[in-house]
Amino acid sequence: MSRSPGPAGATATLDATAEAAVAAQVRRTLEAVFDAVADTRAETTALLTRVATQGRRPATVDLAALRPGLHLRLTRQELVSGAGFVAAPGLLGDVPAWLEWWQQGSDGGVRPLLLDLDPAHSAYSDYTHWDWFALPRDTGRRAVAGPYVDYLCSDEYSLTLSAPVHVEGRFVGVAAADVYLRHFEGAVVPLLQRLPGAAYLVNARGRVAASADPAHLAGSLTRGPDFGAVLTAARPTRHEGLRLVPCDGVPLVLVMPAD
Numbered sequence: 001m002s003r004s005p006g007p008a009g010a011t012a013t014l015d016a017t018a019e020a021a022v023a024a025q026v027r028r029t030l031e032a033v034f035d036a037v038a039d040t041r042a043e044t045t046a047l048l049t050r051v052a053t054q055g056r057r058p059a060t061v062d063l064a065a066l067r068p069g070l071h072l073r074l075t076r077q078e079l080v081s082g083a084g085f086v087a088a089p090g091l092l093g094d095v096p097a098w099l100e101w102w103q104q105g106s107d108g109g110v111r112p113l114l115l116d117l118d119p120a121h122s123a124y125s126d127y128t129h130w131d132w133f134a135l136p137r138d139t140g141r142r143a144v145a146g147p148y149v150d151y152l153c154s155d156e157y158s159l160t161l162s163a164p165v166h167v168e169g170r171f172v173g174v175a176a177a178d179v180y181l182r183h184f185e186g187a188v189v190p191l192l193q194r195l196p197g198a199a200y201l202v203n204a205r206g207r208v209a210a211s212a213d214p215a216h217l218a219g220s221l222t223r224g225p226d227f228g229a230v231l232t233a234a235r236p237t238r239h240e241g242l243r244l245v246p247c248d249g250v251p252l253v254l255v256m257p258a259d
Contacts, residue, residue, distance in 0.1 A: 022254060037083075060094055085174070143251055145161075
């Protein structure tokens with residue numbers, strides 16, 4: 001988008017309007033995925049609450065009741081490539097850890113993710129340190145993790161959107177959905193390119209989620225601002241020549257030159 005001639009105030013207004021419009025469209029893109037995450041969280045909370053009223057610990061067989069909803073979300077939500085519930089270690093009575101996770105193949109079919117989570121054999125047995133699990137657990141809020149190479153599920157460069165699940169005030173795991181980075185970039189990079197100046201999106205940890213700036217490639221880490229604080233404050237701010245704009249309630253910050 002080009003800057004219109006006229007007073008400096010008019011240019012600033014144009015830029016503010018453009019960045020607000022891009023932030024809003026990024027929000028709408030991600031909210032569709034977060035809606036799927038919210039549906040999984042609601043179904044999981046209801047399921048585990050019913051089990052708790054029976055006076056017993058849940059088991060993997062109980063989580064099978066989530067599958068119809070997960071399959072539906074995978075086939076109906078265009079950006080979602082994987083979806084499910086990841087149990088907090090120790091939640092289930094029959095296994096130490098578990099992912100009730102389903103993903104869509106290139107042929108459109110839905111299949112389960114089958115993992116060996118035995119700590120004696122698997123490098124993936126402790127998933128609690130990964131951002132998609134740790135951020136919702138530690139903050140109580142939804143999160144965008146990545147992009148990262150998802151060796152656990154798809155070997156694709158991906159984002160994972162997640163939200164904490166609580167039952168009777170206790171954290172029991174996360175509801176989550178995967179989005180392939182190439183699909184997310186296809187949706188949002190054309191928006192970033194409309195802005196006057198190289199722009200990119202970062203998550204709460206400063207990881208670049210999508211970029212129209214060759215100096216900040218997707219997946220790289222941006223240091224300097226406290227992006228988590230920007231998201232908490234929920235208002236635009238400036239930092240060392242950069243303008244930082246929270247994306248209307250989703251946990252991404254739009255970053256662009258301040259001038």
